[in-house]
Amino acid sequence: MTDRKSIQTALIHSDYAAPAGFAAMPVAIHHASTVLFKNVAAMRSRNWQDKSAYTYGLHGTPTTFTLEARLAEIEGGNHCLLAPSGLAAIAMVDFALLKAGDDLLIPDNVYNPNRELAKWLSQDFGISARVYDPLIGAGIAELIQPNTRLIWTEAPGSVSMEVPDIPAICRAAQARSVQGQKVYVAIDNTWSAGLGFRAFEHGVDISMQALTKYQSGGSDVLMGAVITRDKDLIHRLELAHMRMGYGVGADDAYLVLRGLPTMKLRFDAHDAGARKVATWLKERPEIARVLHPALPDCPGHEIWRRDFSGAGGLFSVIFDERYTEEQTDRFVDSLKLFKIGFSWGGAHSLCVPYRIQGMRRNWTDKGQLVRFNIGLEDPLDLIADIEQALSVL
Numbered sequence: 001m002t003d004r005k006s007i008q009t010a011l012i013h014s015d016y017a018a019p020a021g022f023a024a025m026p027v028a029i030h031h032a033s034t035v036l037f038k039n040v041a042a043m044r045s046r047n048w049q050d051k052s053a054y055t056y057g058l059h060g061t062p063t064t065f066t067l068e069a070r071l072a073e074i075e076g077g078n079h080c081l082l083a084p085s086g087l088a089a090i091a092m093v094d095f096a097l098l099k100a101g102d103d104l105l106i107p108d109n110v111y112n113p114n115r116e117l118a119k120w121l122s123q124d125f126g127i128s129a130r131v132y133d134p135l136i137g138a139g140i141a142e143l144i145q146p147n148t149r150l151i152w153t154e155a156p157g158s159v160s161m162e163v164p165d166i167p168a169i170c171r172a173a174q175a176r177s178v179q180g181q182k183v184y185v186a187i188d189n190t191w192s193a194g195l196g197f198r199a200f201e202h203g204v205d206i207s208m209q210a211l212t213k214y215q216s217g218g219s220d221v222l223m224g225a226v227i228t229r230d231k232d233l234i235h236r237l238e239l240a241h242m243r244m245g246y247g248v249g250a251d252d253a254y255l256v257l258r259g260l261p262t263m264k265l266r267f268d269a270h271d272a273g274a275r276k277v278a279t280w281l282k283e284r285p286e287i288a289r290v291l292h293p294a295l296p297d298c299p300g301h302e303i304w305r306r307d308f309s310g311a312g313g314l315f316s317v318i319f320d321e322r323y324t325e326e327q328t329d330r331f332v333d334s335l336k337l338f339k340i341g342f343s344w345g346g347a348h349s350l351c352v353p354y355r356i357q358g359m360r361r362n363w364t365d366k367g368q369l370v371r372f373n374i375g376l377e378d379p380l381d382l383i384a385d386i387e388q389a390l391s392v393l
């Protein structure tokens with residue numbers, strides 16, 4: 001072979017290498033499907049589970065490894081795996097830990113797609129999925145069967161906002177775990193972003209995050225993560241992660257990395273704004289209850305005070321029962337700064353009405369439920385917006 005390549009080959013193989021030693025703040029974005037090995041021996045000795053080296057783009061690049069390490073750091077965990085969405089992270093946990101014949105417990109107020117997945121597992125995969133009262137606390141012990149392998153928790157629950165007694169649930173699960181047959185406790189810790197609730201310090205085995213929310217903060221990316229301290233667990237989670245082909249895009253990983261330095265400042269600002277708006281709403285005659293964990297109307301408020309250090313921007317209210325769904329829908333439609341849409345954690349405030357009576361067992365409130373996500377706008381402007389929208393009731 002001569003040194004002179006044809007143009008076609010030169011377009012693919014270039015001899016140029018940029019000088020080493022480039023340094024800058026952002027984590028580099030590595031795009032790759034194929035990852036190159038130095039030689040055949042290096043290829044043959046690869047270990048996809050050992051994050052000391054690279055195997056294939058799907059199983060990690062320096063960009064995704066860095067994001068995983070930083071997310072584990074935030075929660076005080078040792079291991080982290082990324083998933084293409086928060087829901088995919090939930091599915092990774094279920095598929096890693098459950099097989100036909102096993103039993104799964106989920107709280108009645110869990111993020112609804114988690115519950116839908118549990119239903120699917122029980123209809124088609126031979127797993128029993130049972131729903132428990134989120135305020136059950138130590139009483140969960142009575143529900144744990146010899147085949148119970150996983151208890152999902154969420155703090156607070158999506159939409160209805162009850163704060164569960166996670167330490168009590170973890171103690172019950174530990175008491176019923178035997179050698180090789182552990183009852184694992186997983187938490188959907190998205191609401192507190194791992195900042196307001198230190199899951200592992202309260203006995204939880206797996207913390208799941210929808211990075212779509214506060215970590216990204218931009219309303220522009222979907223991603224999830226599963227974090228743990230347990231070596232056996234990470235091995236099982238890695239198998240599920242690999243077998244299900246859970247890759248994330250390099251640019252998306254970069255967007256989440258870009259959000260992290262400001263995450264606590266944003267979270268605290270969401271928290272302060274939400275408490276202002278929630279406290280104002282509590283004084284309004286149109287509102288029967290404010291379901292914000294930092295306010296006493298919220299079931300589990302005392303547990304929140306005991307176990308949590310922050311609250312973020314998400315809470316719900318129950319309107320006085322004299323207002324019909326049509327009226328509260330009109331209230332939501334009349335808001336100007338609050339947009340109508342799912343998700344949260346971005347700069348924009350959002351508002352969604354939920355038909356809570358059809359979502360929960362034994363729900364006794366008759367009033368309409370509306371959920372607010374307080375963004376980063378000035379809370380006084382948000383209050384003024386709510387005030388003008390309340391006038392249409």
Ligand SMILES: *Cc1c(COP(=O)(O)O)cnc(C)c1O
Pocket residue numbers: 084085086087088111158188190191210211212213222223224343
């Ligand atoms: C948004 C959300 C999820 C799912 O995250 P996606 O990335 O949207 O799939 C899971 N749990 C909770 C509590 C959430 O708010």
